[in-house]
């Protein structure tokens with residue numbers, strides 16, 4: 001007999017706190033959680049069921065799709081299209097938004113997701129995850145178009161990610177703190193194991209893809225040089241570095257023990273203002289990180305204040321422990 005609070009119990013208790021809540025949102029979240037359990041299964045079987053390798057297609061961003069990118073996208077769609085809670089979905093893996101098929105009732109929410117973040121790591125058995133964000137469909141819109149999704153991150157009703165690592169975790173916020181749940185495979189339920197997650201204000205750990213160093217802007221180069229130099233370059237401490245190249249895994253580490261994560265603006269490809277996608281990665285992760293007491297910025301503005309102009313828009317991302325991120329913001333102001 002398990003003794004913890006299950007995610008279902010947790011969500012129902014949260015719902016009771018909201019006067020007039022219809023249960024729609026709780027049911028939607030339940031479907032998303034179910035999809036993540038199905039994805040966790042697919043990911044954990046890997047080569048046994050022939051799901052590793054490339055799918056032979058590219059996504060809208062010109063990236064090679066893995067078989068699991070396509071499979072997990074399909075799982076998210078199938079688990080969430082039927083119940084009547086959604087007016088539409090948008091995914092990193094689909095060129096256009098996904099309207100709810102005619103045979104199903106429509107609801108008042110929009111679901112945005114990256115079905116398998118870090119998927120370029122999947123063949124080497126490194127942790128990957130699913131990131132999602134729930135928005136309200138604008139009032140009186142029954143047939144949403146892409147522009148109805150273009151809401152700043154501050155409008156998110158809920159954001160979360162599942163992390164498929166040694167344990168499968170679900171990390172969630174609805175704007176009332178951040179809670180982490182671990183999948184108990186014996187009962188098939190996520191159980192609350194990490195209540196009220198909080199990011200320490202200070203850190204000695206940074207995460208950045210150092211191979212891009214020659215493309216960085218001056219403020220980022222200045223900050224990383226100081227981290228590398230540590231006490232010898234005037235900082236009060238020495239730093240350690242981690243880079244998993246799977247944002248969910250890097251962010252989970254920061255939620256657990258602090259750190260700063262950076263995928264900054266660079267000059268590698270002038271057509272791209274950053275590597276990470278605003279709607280599918282930066283906004284949901286920012287909502288979680290801010291709710292855990294961290295800071296998220298492009299270097300020049302708060303990520304959740306960016307007004308999206310395209311579903312697949314990219315942004316620079318600098319996030320994590322407050323005092324380090326604020327230092328980087330200061331370096332951007334100083335030029």
Ligand code: AFP
Nearest residue numbers: 117118119120121209245246247248
């Ligand atoms: P994929 O989902 O294509 O593997 O991208 C992962 C990611 O968006 C994010 O999770 C990582 O932090 C970042 O890209 C890694 O980028 P680099 O490969 O340039 O280090």
